[in-house]
Amino acid sequence: MSQTAAISNQTRRWQEMDAAHHLHPFTTHKELAGKGARVITRAEGVYLYDSEGKRLIDGMAGLWCVQVGYGREELAEAGYKALKELSYYNNFFQTTNPYVAELSQKLADVCPKGIDRFFFANSGSEGNDSAVKIIRYFWNLQGKPNKKIFIARKKAYHGVTMVAASLSGLTHMHPQADLPLPGFVHVECPDWFAEGGERTPEEHGLITARSLEEKILELGAENVAAFVAEPIQGAGGLIIPPANYWPEIQRICRKYDVLLHVDEVICGFGRTGQWFGSDTFGIEPDMINMAKGLSSGYQPIAAVGLGKRVGDTVFNSDDEWSHGFTYSGHPVAAAVALANLEIIQKEKLVEKAGGTTGAHFQKKLAELADHPLVGQTRGVGLLGAIELVKNKKTREKYPDLGTVGAQCRNHCFAEGLIMRAIGDTMVLSPPLTITESEMDELFALARRCIDLTARDLGLV
Numbered sequence: 001m002s003q004t005a006a007i008s009n010q011t012r013r014w015q016e017m018d019a020a021h022h023l024h025p026f027t028t029h030k031e032l033a034g035k036g037a038r039v040i041t042r043a044e045g046v047y048l049y050d051s052e053g054k055r056l057i058d059g060m061a062g063l064w065c066v067q068v069g070y071g072r073e074e075l076a077e078a079g080y081k082a083l084k085e086l087s088y089y090n091n092f093f094q095t096t097n098p099y100v101a102e103l104s105q106k107l108a109d110v111c112p113k114g115i116d117r118f119f120f121a122n123s124g125s126e127g128n129d130s131a132v133k134i135i136r137y138f139w140n141l142q143g144k145p146n147k148k149i150f151i152a153r154k155k156a157y158h159g160v161t162m163v164a165a166s167l168s169g170l171t172h173m174h175p176q177a178d179l180p181l182p183g184f185v186h187v188e189c190p191d192w193f194a195e196g197g198e199r200t201p202e203e204h205g206l207i208t209a210r211s212l213e214e215k216i217l218e219l220g221a222e223n224v225a226a227f228v229a230e231p232i233q234g235a236g237g238l239i240i241p242p243a244n245y246w247p248e249i250q251r252i253c254r255k256y257d258v259l260l261h262v263d264e265v266i267c268g269f270g271r272t273g274q275w276f277g278s279d280t281f282g283i284e285p286d287m288i289n290m291a292k293g294l295s296s297g298y299q300p301i302a303a304v305g306l307g308k309r310v311g312d313t314v315f316n317s318d319d320e321w322s323h324g325f326t327y328s329g330h331p332v333a334a335a336v337a338l339a340n341l342e343i344i345q346k347e348k349l350v351e352k353a354g355g356t357t358g359a360h361f362q363k364k365l366a367e368l369a370d371h372p373l374v375g376q377t378r379g380v381g382l383l384g385a386i387e388l389v390k391n392k393k394t395r396e397k398y399p400d401l402g403t404v405g406a407q408c409r410n411h412c413f414a415e416g417l418i419m420r421a422i423g424d425t426m427v428l429s430p431p432l433t434i435t436e437s438e439m440d441e442l443f444a445l446a447r448r449c450i451d452l453t454a455r456d457l458g459l460v
């Protein structure tokens with residue numbers, strides 16, 4: 001039997017086991033069972049390899065998370081060492097471990113000003129769930145138990161647990177579980193490209209920021225606990241606010257004493273060219289949520305960072321805080337996260353994302369704007385979006401939103417590129433370690449796949 005045939009049999013076996021027994025995230029299982037899942041078996045640098053030996057350049061760093069690239073020996077060793085020394089112990093009962101203590105100190109050094117106490121969870125969703133509990137507890141301790149309503153935004157993605165999905169404003173996530181829960185409401189987001197019409201991006205930014213103020217006035221500031229938002233909305237379609245948006249949000253939160261919880265799960269750890277999206281936009285959050293780039297995805301770990309006001313209140317309470325996971329501050333995850341942050345610092349990945357690497361990425365991204373199918377390119381740091389449109393001038397999209405994006409994404413897979421389609425918005429978020437020649441390869445493939453999509457549409 002040839003080696004190719006042997007691999008194919010193995011792939012088929014994995015696909016069969018998978019189809020029979022594995023419930024995948026965000027998947028139409030009927031459709032998947034018909035064709036079988038792609039089996040990814042190996043990854044190195046910015047490349048993934050599937051079980052048939054096909055190589056793909058990963059323009060999404062996994063799910064926006066592999067900052068330092070795949071297959072880093074240092075991280076494997078940090079995990080191995082921790083596994084041997086302290087495979088597990090918890091942080092309940094007045095106990096800690098060296099890794100989580102050092103990770104907490106390191107986070108205090110790199111986080112936005114004032115954020116210097118951390119609670120650890122295992123996913124971004126758990127982080128947001130925990131943040132909501134911390135904020136409720138904070139207002140109870142402050143003697144303002146009526147401040148309970150959370151305001152988030154349309155097209156926001158904050159995760160999938162009952163609370164995180166309630167915060168999320170992607171409405172297709174709600175009906176299957178009868179969400180959002182009571183007490184979670186949504187206001188406008190600054191998606192100028194899709195919704196700005198004749199307004200300038202700045203006009204749209206201001207109007208959408210003021211929808212927060214209107215909602216606070218409607219609900220009564222005495223009932224509003226917090227505003228929750230990503231600096232740049234990721235899964236909602238890489239929505240980059242204009243420069244006047246965040247200062248207005250900050251003003252409104254301060255005026256009405258509404259806490260600002262910033263979800264840095266995608267924007268954190270260099271993605272936007274600074275350590276955090278809050279740094280890029282000059283936001284002063286009361287709390288932040290981090291995951292993904294915290295460990296570059298090598299271990300499941302998330303952290304909620306508390307600023308002084310919330311931190312002092314919670315730390316100075318006489319009550320026991322009744323919250324925490326078996327794996328909060330897991331030694332192995334903390335060891336790997338710590339080693340990951342050391343790589344980010346040693347290799348100056350944040351500086352590069354805000355400097356040479358980011359500049360080359362943005363230059364190559366902007367070159368796609370001349371394509372007849374492209375209505376806009378936009379990006380910050382190592383984030384980029386490409387809008388596929390029917391009419392470049394009016395920004396009109398093709399009917400059945402998402403069809404053209406899916407077509408383009410399928411070409412990408414076939415040609416060896418992972419590029420995410422959010423509706424008809426193509427999104428890129430590669431590892432921060434990507435080299436100039438790898439970016440050149442990535443964008444050459446992206447152009448080719450957009451060309452193939454244009455050909456499908458009969459444009460060329």
Ligand code: PXG
Binds near residue numbers: 063122124125235263
């Ligand atoms: N907040 C933000 C801003 C996120 O982007 C979460 C919270 C939840 O994290 P966990 O670790 O619970 O998944 C996320 C996750 C996509 C995609 O397709 C995006 C995410 C997750 C899965 C898919 O864009 N973001």
